[in-house]
Amino acid sequence: MKSTVYPLTIFASLLVSTKATPVPVDVSSTSLKECGDQWYSPCSYTCRVGADSNALCPVVNGEAMDDCAGACYTPLCYSCNGTALAENPRKSSGTFTLTASNPDQAFDGQPIQAAGNHFWVGGHAATYCPSNVGSICNSFPNDTTIIGNGYMATVVPGGQEIYWQTDGALAFTQAHSISEFNLSYYGGGIAYEGGGYFGPNGEDLITCPVTPEGSNMTAWKLFARLVGVEFPGSCVGLYAVVHDQNITAGAWQYT
Ligand SMILES: *[C@@H]1O[C@H](CO)[C@@H](O)[C@H](O)[C@H]1NC(C)=O
Ligand SMILES: *[C@@H]1O[C@H](CO)[C@@H](O)[C@H](O)[C@H]1NC(C)=O
Ligand SMILES: *[C@@H]1O[C@H](CO)[C@@H](O)[C@H](O)[C@H]1NC(C)=O
Ligand SMILES: *[C@@H]1O[C@H](CO)[C@@H](O)[C@H](O)[C@H]1NC(C)=O
Numbered sequence: 717m718k719s720t721v722y723p724l725t726i727f728a729s730l731l732v733s734t735k736a737t738p739v740p741v742d743v744s745s746t747s748l749k750e751c752g753d754q755w756y757s758p759c760s761y762t763c764r765v766g767a768d769s770n771a772l773c774p775v776v777n778g779e780a781m782d783d784c785a786g787a788c789y790t791p792l793c794y795s796c797n798g799t800a801l802a803e804n805p806r807k808s809s810g811t812f813t814l815t816a817s818n819p820d821q822a823f824d825g826q827p828i829q830a831a832g833n834h835f836w837v838g839g840h841a842a843t844y845c846p847s848n849v850g851s852i853c854n855s856f857p858n859d860t861t862i863i864g865n866g867y868m869a870t871v872v873p874g875g876q877e878i879y880w881q882t883d884g885a886l887a888f889t890q891a892h893s894i895s896e897f898n899l900s901y902y903g904g905g906i907a908y909e910g911g912g913y914f915g916p917n918g919e920d921l922i923t924c925p926v927t928p929e930g931s932n933m934t935a936w937k938l939f940a941r942l943v944g945v946e947f948p949g950s951c952v953g954l955y956a957v958v959h960d961q962n963i964t965a966g967a968w969q970y971t
C-alpha cells in the first residue's frame with residue numbers, strides 16, 4: 717500500500733508554466749484575443765497583465781487560473797504574495813461539506829453527496845439511523861454529507877473511514893466494517909482552509925457519469941486523477957470547495 721505522504725514537490729504538477737504553448741494563431745477568428753505577442757482562445761486561457769508579464773494562464777474546470785509572477789495557480793490551493801506561490805494551510809481538524817465547482821457545467825454549485833459507499837456530485841445523501849438509538853436521529857441535518865479529514869462525520873460506533881480506490885474513486889467504509897475495497901490510498905483528500913479539496917497527493921478531481929448499481933439513472937461519481945488511471949471522455953474536471961461546519965455529525969451513518 718502507498719502511504720499518504722504529501723511532499724510539497726508533488727504540487728508542482730498543479731502548476732502550469734505560462735510559457736505553455738499558446739493556441740494556434742488564426743487571426744481571422746474573432747474569438748481569439750491577444751495577450752502581449754500571443755493569441756489565445758478566451759475559453760482556454762486568460763490574459764494576466766501583471767506588473768511583470770503579459771502571461772497566459774489556462775482555464776481549468778471552467779475557471780481562469782490566476783497568475784503569480786509567471787506561474788498559474790488556483791487560490792483554492794495556493795496564495796501569491798506578489799512574487800512567490802505558497803501552499804495554503806491545510807485543514808487540521810473540524811468537519812466540512814463540499815460543493816462542486818465548474819461554471820461550465822449544470823452541476824456547478826451542487827453538493828457532493830455520499831451514497832452507496834461512494835461520493836456523487838448532486839443527488840441525495842444516503843443515511844441510516846436505527847430507531848433504537850432514539851431522538852438523536854432527529855438531530856442531524858437533512859440530506860447533508862459532512863466529512864472530516866479522512867472520515868465520515870457520523871456517530872455510529874467504530875466510525876466510517878474515507879479512502880481512495882484504484883480506479884480513483886473516493887469511497888467510504890460501511891458502518892461496522894473496516895474493509896476497504898480496491899484500496900489505493902488510505903484517508904481522504906487534502907482539504908485547504910477556506911479552499912478546495914484535492915486528491916491524496918494533491919491531484920485534481922474529476923467526475924464521470926455512471927449508472928449506480930440498482931439504479932437506471934446516471935449520476936456523477938467523484939474521482940481523483942490518480943497517476944496511471946485513464947478516464948473516459950464523458951468525464952469532466954471540477955473543483956470541490958470546502959465549507960466548514962459547526963457540527964460533528966451529519967448522520968448516524970452514511971450508507
Ligand atoms: C514572498 O515569498 C517569498 C518566498 O517565501 C519571499 O522570498 C518573498 O520575500 C516574499 N515577498 C513578499 C513581497 O512578501
Ligand atoms: C429531506 O430531504 C429529502 C430529500 O431531499 C426531502 O425529500 C425531504 O422533504 C427533506 N425533509 C425535510 C424535513 O426537510
Ligand atoms: C474492485 O474492482 C473491480 C475491478 O475494477 C470491480 O469489478 C469491483 O466491483 C470493485 N469492487 C468494489 C467493492 O468496488
Ligand atoms: C427507473 O426506475 C424507476 C424506479 O425503479 C422506475 O419507476 C422507472 O420506470 C425506471 N425508468 C426506466 C426508464 O426504466
Ligand SMILES: *[C@@H]1O[C@H](CO)[C@@H](O)[C@H](O)[C@H]1NC(C)=O
Binds near residue numbers: 960961962
Ligand atoms: C456556526 O455557529 C455559529 C454560532 O452558533 C453560527 O453563527 C454560524 O452560522 C455557524 N456556522 C455554520 C457554517 O453553520
